[in-house]
Amino acid sequence: MAFNQVHPLFADYVRYETRRQFFRRGGNAVGAAALAALAGSELIAGQSPDETKPALGGVPGLPHFPPKAKNVIYLHMVGGPSQMDLFDYKPQMKEWYDKDLPESIRNGQRLTTMTSGQSRFPIAPSKYQFAQHGQSGMWLSELLPWTSKVVDEVCFIRSMYTEAINHEPAITHMQTGNMVTGRPCIGSWISYGLGSLNNNLPTFVVLVAQPTNKEQIQAISARLWSSGYLSGVHAGVSFRSAGDPILYINNPQGVSSELRRTTLDGLKALNELNFQRVGDPEIHTRIAQYELAFRMQHSVPGLVDLSQESAATMELYGEEARKPGTYANTVLLARRMVEQGVRFVQVYLNNWDHHGNVAGRLPMQCKDVDQANYALITDLKQRGLLDDTLIIWGGEFGRTIYSQGGLSPDNYGRDHHPRCFTMWMAGGGAKGGTIYGETDDFSYNIVRDPVHVRDFHATILHLLGIDHERFTFKHQGLDQRLTGVEPAKVIRELIV
Numbered sequence: 001m002a003f004n005q006v007h008p009l010f011a012d013y014v015r016y017e018t019r020r021q022f023f024r025r026g027g028n029a030v031g032a033a034a035l036a037a038l039a040g041s042e043l044i045a046g047q048s049p050d051e052t053k054p055a056l057g058g059v060p061g062l063p064h065f066p067p068k069a070k071n072v073i074y075l076h077m078v079g080g081p082s083q084m085d086l087f088d089y090k091p092q093m094k095e096w097y098d099k100d101l102p103e104s105i106r107n108g109q110r111l112t113t114m115t116s117g118q119s120r121f122p123i124a125p126s127k128y129q130f131a132q133h134g135q136s137g138m139w140l141s142e143l144l145p146w147t148s149k150v151v152d153e154v155c156f157i158r159s160m161y162t163e164a165i166n167h168e169p170a171i172t173h174m175q176t177g178n179m180v181t182g183r184p185c186i187g188s189w190i191s192y193g194l195g196s197l198n199n200n201l202p203t204f205v206v207l208v209a210q211p212t213n214k215e216q217i218q219a220i221s222a223r224l225w226s227s228g229y230l231s232g233v234h235a236g237v238s239f240r241s242a243g244d245p246i247l248y249i250n251n252p253q254g255v256s257s258e259l260r261r262t263t264l265d266g267l268k269a270l271n272e273l274n275f276q277r278v279g280d281p282e283i284h285t286r287i288a289q290y291e292l293a294f295r296m297q298h299s300v301p302g303l304v305d306l307s308q309e310s311a312a313t314m315e316l317y318g319e320e321a322r323k324p325g326t327y328a329n330t331v332l333l334a335r336r337m338v339e340q341g342v343r344f345v346q347v348y349l350n351n352w353d354h355h356g357n358v359a360g361r362l363p364m365q366c367k368d369v370d371q372a373n374y375a376l377i378t379d380l381k382q383r384g385l386l387d388d389t390l391i392i393w394g395g396e397f398g399r400t401i402y403s404q405g406g407l408s409p410d411n412y413g414r415d416h417h418p419r420c421f422t423m424w425m426a427g428g429g430a431k432g433g434t435i436y437g438e439t440d441d442f443s444y445n446i447v448r449d450p451v452h453v454r455d456f457h458a459t460i461l462h463l464l465g466i467d468h469e470r471f472t473f474k475h476q477g478l479d480q481r482l483t484g485v486e487p488a489k490v491i492r493e494l495i496v
Contacts, residue, residue, distance in 0.1 A: 159437020
C-alpha cells in the first residue's frame with residue numbers, strides 16, 4: 001500500500017470524525033504524518049516494519065515496537081480454578097490435615113461471607129498426586145496428564161493476585177482492568193489499537209463453551225466483552241455453539257443476497273442522513289456493523305465447518321471436539337479463527353467455583369480442558385502459528401487451602417482466594433518452560449515475585465508490541481488506559 005493509499009477503514013474514520021475530534025487529535029496528527037512520510041507506509045494503519053500484511057484500521061503509530069504476538073486466544077475459566085489442586089504443589093499440607101489455618105498466615109485478611117461465619121478453618125490438603133514434568137521440572141496434578149506433555153511450551157505464573165474477592169468484580173477486573181463495570185475489555189482495547197487482520201471477519205470474537213458438569217454455574221454476560229467508552233465496533237462478537245453461529249446473520253427465507261444488498265444501501269443512506277442531522281459517531285459504527293455482517297454471510301459458514309479438518313486433527317483434539325459447544329470444539333474453532341485472521345478470541349468455560357465436592361467436580365472440569373489445551377498448543381505449533389499466537393489460561397482468582405463446609409480426606413470444598421493463584425501463557429513470545437513466582441507453604445500468600453492483574457495486562461500488551469503507558473483513549477477529560485493510573489510493570493522474565 002503506497003503512502004497516499006490509506007486503508008478505507010482509516011479514511012472513513014478521518015472523514016466522519018467531528019470537528020471536536022479533529023482538533024483533539026490534531027496536535028499528534030501533524031507529527032504522525034511527518035513521521036509516516038519519513039518511514040514510508042510501514043506506519044500506516046498499524047503496520048509495523050516486520051509485518052508483511054498491514055492491519056486494517058487500528059490506531060496510527062501502533063504497534064509501538066515490533067510485536068512478538070499478532071493474535072490472542074484467551075481461555076478464561078470462570079469461577080477460579082484451585083491452584084493447590086492443579087499447579088501449586090504443597091506436600092507439607094499432608095501433615096496439616098484438619099488443623100486450623102494459623103492466624104499468622106491469614107493475618108486478618110478479608111474472607112467471603114460464605115466462610116467468614118465458620119467456627120474454624122481446617123486445612124484441606126490436595127487429594128491428588130503430583131509429579132514433575134519436562135525440563136522445567138514443573139509440578140502438575142495427576143488431573144492434567146495431557147498438559148504435562150507440553151509444560152516446556154508453557155510459562156506458569158504462580159504468583160498472580162487481585163484485590164477482588166467475589167466473582168463479579170474479579171472477572172470484571174481481569175477482563176477490563178477495573179472492578180467497576182462499563183470499561184472496555186482487553187479484547188476491545190486490542191481491536192481498537194491494532195485493528196483487524198481480515199476485513200471479512202470480526203476483529204474480536206467471543207465463544208462460551210459448555211462444561212460437562214453444571215453444578216455451580218456463574219453468570220456470564222455480554223458486559224464482559226463490551227467496548228465500554230470505545231466505539232461499539234470494537235465490542236466482541238459472540239458466536240453461538242448451536243444453530244446459526246450468529247443470530248440473524250443469514251437472510252430470511254425468500255430474501256436474496258441482491259435484495260439484502262439493496263436494503264443495506266438504503267439503510268446506509270438513511271443513517272447518513274441521520275448522521276448529518278445529529279452528528280453521533282456511533283451511527284457510523286452501526287453502518288460498519290451492517291456491512292461486516294453482510295460480508296460475514298460468506299466467510300462465517302466456512303469458518304465453523306469442521307468437516308474441513310483432517311482426521312489427524314480431530315484425533316488430536318479428541319472425540320469431544322466433534323460435539324458443538326464443548327470446550328474441545330470451542331478451542332478448535334479458536335484455532336481456525338486466528339488462522340483466518342481474527343485478532344482476539346475470548347473463550348469462557350464455566351463451573352470452576354469449587355465451594356464443595358472438589359473430588360466430584362474438578363476431575364470433570366480437567367477432563368474438559370486437558371487434552372484440548374494440549375491439542376491447541378500442539379496444533380498451533382505444527383502449523384507454524386504458535387510463535388505469533390499468545391494463549392492465556394486462567395481464572396479470576398484462586399481457592400483457599402482451608403475447607404469450606406465439611407472435610408474428609410477424600411472430599412472438601414474451597415472458598416475464593418484472591419491473594420495468590422496460578423495462570424499460564426504459551427506461544428506469542430511467552431517464555432516456555434518458565435515457572436515464575438512462589439507462594440508460602442499454605443498457598444495463601446506470595447513470598448516471591450508477585451504479579452498483579454495490572455502487571456499481567458501490561459505484559460500482554462508488551463507482547464503485542466504496545467507500551468501500556470502510551471496506549472490511551474481520551475474519555476471524560478482523562479487519558480484512560482487498560483492498566484489504569486496505578487503503577488504497572490511488564491514482567492520481562494516471562495518474555496522470550
